[in-house]
Amino acid sequence: MSQPGIDLRSDTVTRPDDEMRSAMAEAEVGDDVFGEDPTVIRLEEASARVTGHEAGLFVPSGTMANEIALHVHAPRGSEVICEAESHIFHYERGGMAALSGLMPRPLVGERGLLSAPQVEAAIAPDAVYRAPTGLVSLENTAMSAGGLAGAPGPQLEVAELCARHGIPSHLDGGRIFNAAAALGLKVEALTHFFDSVMFSLSKGLGAPAGSMLCGSRDFISAARNVRKLFGGGMRQVGILAAAGLIALERGPAALVADHVQAKRLAEALARTPGVKVDPSEVETNIVVAEVEGDGDAAGRLVEALAEHGVLAVPLDRLRVRFVTHRDVGPEAMDSAIDRIGDVLSQPI
Numbered sequence: 001m002s003q004p005g006i007d008l009r010s011d012t013v014t015r016p017d018d019e020m021r022s023a024m025a026e027a028e029v030g031d032d033v034f035g036e037d038p039t040v041i042r043l044e045e046a047s048a049r050v051t052g053h054e055a056g057l058f059v060p061s062g063t064m065a066n067e068i069a070l071h072v073h074a075p076r077g078s079e080v081i082c083e084a085e086s087h088i089f090h091y092e093r094g095g096m097a098a099l100s101g102l103m104p105r106p107l108v109g110e111r112g113l114l115s116a117p118q119v120e121a122a123i124a125p126d127a128v129y130r131a132p133t134g135l136v137s138l139e140n141t142a143m144s145a146g147g148l149a150g151a152p153g154p155q156l157e158v159a160e161l162c163a164r165h166g167i168p169s170h171l172d173g174g175r176i177f178n179a180a181a182a183l184g185l186k187v188e189a190l191t192h193f194f195d196s197v198m199f200s201l202s203k204g205l206g207a208p209a210g211s212m213l214c215g216s217r218d219f220i221s222a223a224r225n226v227r228k229l230f231g232g233g234m235r236q237v238g239i240l241a242a243a244g245l246i247a248l249e250r251g252p253a254a255l256v257a258d259h260v261q262a263k264r265l266a267e268a269l270a271r272t273p274g275v276k277v278d279p280s281e282v283e284t285n286i287v288v289a290e291v292e293g294d295g296d297a298a299g300r301l302v303e304a305l306a307e308h309g310v311l312a313v314p315l316d317r318l319r320v321r322f323v324t325h326r327d328v329g330p331e332a333m334d335s336a337i338d339r340i341g342d343v344l345s346q347p348i
């Protein structure tokens, strides 16, 4: 790479800035497995408030937060209704089966979002041969559909439907702050009606590590035990929670700039031959471009871009994902757009 790299693989690549690092250096800490880390306690309380739930739990990763929720909510041998390209089904190494003995019932959503009638039709009937439905899990934003923000109305309908059937509902809100920013809503308006919600501190919000799981006091107390079971109990982790508190304070407002950058990138790609993007479908910080070509066209484009110092990831053989974030400002984006244009001016 001759030019400095511009990393658009994910918003997880964001690095803690000076404000975060100094808060981390000064954090008051204690042993969190004993429930004695004051900074973690503050972060858990603040996260519960932000999501409209009673309690929160700090966990090392979003994957662990989801897997804990699955384990607590759904009995062994039950089914989990989820979207076919959702994180819990597609990107967690089969964790629901491996760790909790659960079976996915994946449904293909409308651009990654499931509707109440669709979920209702998939709930298992009370029949002697059927595995019962143990949980319904939604994702907001829906990553593989290009970061679509799920509006509160349809999400609430699914949660209410679950409540009527006595089935718990979980929200995988890895990027729920992006959804809130895109819709101009408080995070709570998108999360309070689910039985549990997880969100990532370590993506666009810029913390170095950690995710939050929120729900009722009883749910979180069970989740705390499962966190230990899965090896996720940490000790003086207020060091990380201090960064998480700053991420929370920044909130959805900090993500609006990333969405502006994503729109600019999408508009530029829409004018570039060789890839297809509909900028009107770009609502948050993810741009998915369809590559014209055959075989592993996405893999070839990603390689060619890397040679020009622009990093992206292939989603499958024909789709490339770009994610904007706080460490790529408008000037770096100008340069990325130029370089992508150069690469696409040659046959891939």
Ligand SMILES: *Cc1c(COP(=O)(O)O)cnc(C)c1O
Binding pocket: 060, 061, 062, 063, 064, 066, 087, 088, 139, 140, 141, 143, 172, 173, 174, 175, 200, 202, 211
């Ligand atoms: C990133 C992400 C996760 C997993 O978080 P990790 O911290 O990478 O384990 C889960 N769900 C969604 C929707 C995500 O975007």
